[in-house]
Amino acid sequence: MQDLFDYFEQFQKLTEVEKNAISSTCKIIEVKKHEILEPIQSTSKNLYFLKSGVVRIFYYKDENEVTEYFALAGDLVTRIKSLLTQQPSSKAIQVLENGALVSINAxxxxxxxxxxxxxxxLYRLLLESAYLALVERIESIQFYSAKERYATLLNDNQLIQKVPLKHIASYLGITQVSLSRIRATFQTNSDTK
Amino acid sequence: MQDLFDYFEQFQKLTEVEKNAISSTCKIIEVKKHEILEPIQSTSKNLYFLKSGVVRIFYYKDENEVTEYFALAGDLVTRIKSLLTQQPSSKAIQVLENGALVSINAxxxxxxxxxxxxxxxLYRLLLESAYLALVERIESIQFYSAKERYATLLNDNQLIQKVPLKHIASYLGITQVSLSRIRATFQTNSDTK
DNA sequence: CTATTTCTTTAACAAATGATAAATAATGGA
DNA sequence: TCCATTATTTATCATTTGTTAAAGAAATAG
Structure with a gap:
């Protein structure tokens, strides 16, 4: 659980008593590639902290899977709307690479x-940080071309090596065919446009 | 200030002592159309609650104004990144219709x-709510066409009557010319697709 | 290791959006 | 009210992205 507390303490220093209290709400679970950690239509009961591996949150729009979020080691994963409203979620959490996570009973x-x-x-500060990240994501989605967004992913992330490109495409809001085309232009011409 | 507390108490019941404490951080200011409430490059010191009127947050992307957010009466307005980091903001807050707002010293x-x-x-619950709204906005931006998003704005909002279409266009992430085209299709054919 | 499935790329054409320019329409100030 | 400015629409052409289909590459199960 130490890695979880290291992460938390970037936001807020915790006493031993507080850490113990948090520990009592947590358990560590191992997850395997392809496993659906939380299925669509279930109501979310947990927050997750990813110790290792890769997971994604996805949902369906007109028969097509849309990936909303990728998490790598050190990231938090929640279906927050369902968690806060206690309504069934239209989204699922799926494991993309074997790993382990801390499951926190919300x-x-x-x-x-x-x-x-x-x-x-601590929770408030985590939320603030997540909020800022979302604001930046909106700017990225709305005001940059798919090509620019892909270029950013290439720089920012080890994601490209680890997850199928079809998931990346839906995360970028484009079709897989379109992503392939964009990738092709990066081979020859390494502009970003 | 009552309207502010009515709004807050949708999220969290407050005691008189707490309300007084909050009041001591607030003042009411009148604002006029076209006024820049907070200019680009300033560091944000305040949260605003809009009592009446219309304001927007905008920034520049390659010489072009991009509207990020519209607020109507009863909405909160913050340049949150700057507020939390105390760095100069790349965004500005501008008044679109005369009104009054509660300025809260952050x-x-x-x-x-x-x-x-x-x-x-209370603040944490406000953040949660804002976070959920952003998640929905991302879905709307990423997975619906400009035409569908415009149709949603038409239903949801009195905005269309109150703000110049060029601001709406950049808010939707399209050019004004493209918005005009979309609007033209709504005259004859009232489909959404 | 091979067969099957899944993933990724390529191609051809359609649809949506962007860019530029010009014409109208609306607005605000003298 | 009239003029000047700003906002909106329309038109044309270029570019990007979507759709469908098919081929090639990679991964996985038996």
Whole structure:
């Protein structure tokens, strides 16, 4: 669990008591490639912290899978809307590479807030950080071409090596064919446009 | 200030003491059409709650204005990245229709968190709500055509009547010419696709 | 190791959007 | 009210992305 606390403490310093309280809401689970960690239509009960491996969140739009989010080691993974509303989710969490994650019982974790304001603060800071990341993602989606977004992914991420390109395509909001075309232009001409 | 508290109490019930504490961080200001409330390159010090009028957040991408967000009465307005990082913002807040807003001093407001965990909770719940709205916006941007998004704006919003179409176009991530074309198809044929 | 399935690329054509220019329409200030 | 400015639409052509189909490459199960 140390890696989880290292991550948390980038946001908020925690006492041993607080860490123990958090530990009591967590368990470590191993996951295997292709496994559906949380299926579509289930109601989310957990937050996950990815220790190793790769997972994604995806959903269907008109028969087609759309990947909404990729997580690598050190990332948090949640179907947050379902978690907060306790409604069934239209999204699923799937494992793309074998790994291990910390599963945090959200109900128990949220209950800690009344006793430990510092844990609520940690959570608040995590949310702020996630919020900022989303704002940047919106700018990237809305105001950059697919080619520019792919170029950014190439720089930012080890993702390209680890996940099927069809998932990358839907994550970028384009078809796989279109992504192939874009990739082809990167072979010869390494502009970004 | 009552409308602000009505809004807040949808998220978290507040005591009189807490409301007074919040009031001490606020002032009401009147704003006029075209006024730049916070210019580009300034560092954001305030959160705003719009009592009346219309404002937008915009920035420049390659000489072109891009509208990121519209706020109507009852909405919160923040350049959140700058507010949280205290770095100069690449974005500006501009008034589109005369109105009034509650300006909340962020530094003072955040300081209340140590004394009033309930106010931090309120803020946390506001963040959660804003986060969910962003997730939905991403889905809307990434997986619906400009035409579908415009149709949604038509239904959801009084915005269309109140703000110049060029701002709507950049908000939708398309050119004004393209929006004009889309609007033309709505005259004859009221499909959405 | 081979066969089958899945993934990725390529091609050809269609549809949507962008860029530029010009024509109308609407708005705001003197 | 009239003029000047700004906003919106229309037209034309270029570019990007989508769709469908098929071929080639890679991964996986038996």
């Amino acid at each position: 109900h128990k974790f949220f209950q800690l807030f009344d006793t430990y304001p510092n844990i609520e603060r | 530094h003072k407001f955040f300081q209340l968190f140590d004394t009033y965990p309930n106010i931090e909770r």
